[in-house]
Amino acid sequence: MNAEAVAGVLKVGVVAALAVIPALFLPLPAMSGPQEVDDLRGLLAPDELLRPEAMLGALISIEVDREIEADALVEELGRLSAWRTRRDVALDHLAVLYVDLDLVFNSGDRGEQALQLEDLEERISDAEGRVKILGDRGRALRQRIEASRRRLVALSLRADQLAGMLPAHTDSLTGVWDVRFIPTRESGVFTIFQNGTLITGEYVLDGGWHGSLQGTVVGGKIFLERIDAVKGRFADLSGRIDSAGLGIRGTWNERDLTANRATEGSWVATKRRRGTTAP
16 A cells, blocks of 8 residues: 555544544533543443544544643642742741731830731731632632543543454554653554554654554564654654564664654553553
8 A cells, every 4th residue: 555545544544533433522521520520431432333443543632632631730730839839938928927916916015006006907918818819829720630630531531432442352453552762761652553464543642742653564573654743754663563462662763863862762562451541
């Protein structure tokens, strides 16, 4: 099959995924507890059998969404950490003002007391207002973090549902693979569809890098071309498939030899079994 035909297979897979399983792409509900997460399971089971390439197209979309959501969660957790610091500073400042207020109020110097009390009461009012504002912001942050965590759970349920419907036989590479590159320490997911000796698929890596895969499998060896969505033809991968058909070890070579990074190394991939999620 030539390059144009391979590209056509990829396009058909993605289009089929979007057309056949629209329920998987509905906006995630704003869940408020475990019961609503359980209720979501009932919405995930399609009524019709799906082609593997359609399911793989949906899976890679979910993996991209999970990557984006996970990055957003990290940012929100960073904001929460900074908020805690500001809250502690504001509470300490307010506590000091309360101590000063007690000292002035209990002092015997009535001449200076009135002016000092007025000043302290005003400063305490401002500090209390600041603490209240920070409290409201913290509450909103925690709500956003919980919502993000629930969305990640929902995305994992969607991915599990589709992964469980993929072919279980180990003589096919069709499925979801967790991938790690050495020495760049990149990791991510390959979704692969095998049709005879032809391999097509898509990938998403740490940092939002994504694109398509195409290649062949012959005699227990796999040969892949990684085509980045931005940079185009990016790297060549080869590897040997283990006897169980669940693991691949091999080498990779990046085509851009002028890159300020490693341009070759090794890679390992592990096929996800039914009912398993990303590590």
